[in-house]
Amino acid sequence: MAVRYKVCIDCADPHLLARFWAEALGYVVEDHSTLIKSLLANGVPVEDQVTEIDGRSAWKHAAAVRDPDHPVNPDTGVGQGGRVLFQVVPEVKQVKNRVHLDLHFGPDQVESEVARLCAHGATRLGEGSEGGSRWVVLADPEGNEFCVA
Known part of the structure; x- marks a missing residue:
């Protein structure tokens, strides 16, 4: 059986890169607002990890894009096919990508x-x-x- 994977890219602004790469790949930005609302409703303390992007709740330090032709988990907004995750890291990019x-x-x-x-x-x-x-x-x-x- 093939292994599921996602490509993770370190960055400073995950929402900027998610918008750029959604455009580049013909993907869509994942909507995690349902998951965030569910976590908050169940008392999970994630308020300091959440921001608002385009009028909906989103993670401050991560954003992802997904292939619009593949299934998506309706409870989490996470795509079940090709995905790219952008995650904030403290250091800036300094050398050529490996x-x-x-x-x-x-x-x-x-x-x-x-x-x-x-x-x-x-x-x-x-x-x-x-x-x-x-x-x-x-x-x-x-x-x-x-x-x-």
Whole structure:
């Protein structure tokens, strides 16, 4: 049986990155407000861990995006398919990522997707090619590198 997983990205502003990556991947930002309301109603002391984003309760230090075509747990808002979690860490990014995402749009769409992502806050860092393949290296709004091919 395959192992379920999520990709976790350390950051300073999880809600900024969740919005950016939802746009980049065609995902949706997970809505954890039902879970938060349930925890609060049951007396779980999470008030200091909660904020309001777009008019609903959200975690202060974490946000996630999910594949909209996969099932979602209605009690938690957590996707049951592809997910990316953004979690606050105290240190800032200082060196090149050891792991990064490659977004495959196809050779005819590379430049238009790079322009779209840059309009949403990405920064173009460079490009590369090997064995007939070409890609553009970008950074998300917090400097995490990823490639568009």
